[in-house]
Amino acid sequence: xxxxxxxxxxxxxxxxxxxxxxxxxxxxxxxxxxxxxxxxxxxxxxxxxxxxxxxxxxxxxxxxxxxxxxxxxxxxxxxxxxxxxxxxxxxxxxxxxxxxxxxxxxxxxxxxxxxxxxxxxxxxxxxxxxxxxxxxxxxxxxxxxxxxxxxxxxxxxxxxxxxxxxxxxxxxxxxxxxxxxxxxxxxxxxxxxxxxxxxxxxxxxxxxxxxxxxxxxxxxxxxxxxxxxxxxxxxxxxxxxxxxxxxxxxxxxxxxxxx
Numbered sequence: 001x002x003x004x005x006x007x008x009x010x011x012x013x014x015x016x017x018x019x020x021x022x023x024x025x026x027x028x029x030x031x032x033x034x035x036x037x038x039x040x041x042x043x044x045x046x047x048x049x050x051x052x053x054x055x056x057x058x059x060x061x062x063x064x065x066x067x068x069x070x071x072x073x074x075x076x077x078x079x080x081x082x083x084x085x086x087x088x089x090x091x092x093x094x095x096x097x098x099x100x101x102x103x104x105x106x107x108x109x110x111x112x113x114x115x116x117x118x119x120x121x122x123x124x125x126x127x128x129x130x131x132x133x134x135x136x137x138x139x140x141x142x143x144x145x146x147x148x149x150x151x152x153x154x155x156x157x158x159x160x161x162x163x164x165x166x167x168x169x170x171x172x173x174x175x176x177x178x179x180x181x182x183x184x185x186x187x188x189x190x191x192x193x194x195x196x197x198x199x200x201x202x203x204x205x206x207x208x209x210x211x212x213x214x215x216x217x218x219x220x221x222x223x224x225x226x227x228x229x230x231x232x233x234x235x236x237x238x239x240x241x242x243x244x245x246x247x248x249x250x251x252x253x254x255x256x257x258x259x
Contacts, residue, residue, distance in 0.1 A: 110133075
């Protein structure tokens, strides 16, 4: 069974994270698979719009499967990159995809899951969804654009509270601050996403790509993403980072020493 379901229907790519048993968290193999899918979507001229969602009803994506990275950390490989930078959390945060992407958020969008949402252009969420960047709780930091994109999407103080406490916000607050476009009952989520995709497919695809490219290049994200990546990698060498990831795996509170 594939970790990522990739379906092409008319001019729409449907991309589903298919790891519901682990709340659609992703390990390196799933990230590599998704990175290849985004490249295919980018380069397939018959595809004009993508819809990204998660399998099941509980989670859109809850970030990286930290247990999958624990053995390397405990073996003293903390400095190693677990995937090439271009594949960072499924490739999307670092890949120039100028076609419109719709997020159909069916539950928890946490850590890397929220970073994926932040890469999407139109966001439709189930009214029970929750959003957060929880990395700081485990002695690490967002490494797929969260510290760069979240303050572009929310008021500074709201973004910083989420980043520094790791606490999530609910769907109603996400709507209030403009993190998502619409809230719908969970059973209507994919139907609403399909309607939006159909609407976009009635617009000029070349013009949409030009608009998105202009917006993203105008934000000058690349320098910030590179610096975030440098800091993310540097944290891998700290004892606090290793303690946080191990505590997560052992379902206990971490004991930090500031080292």
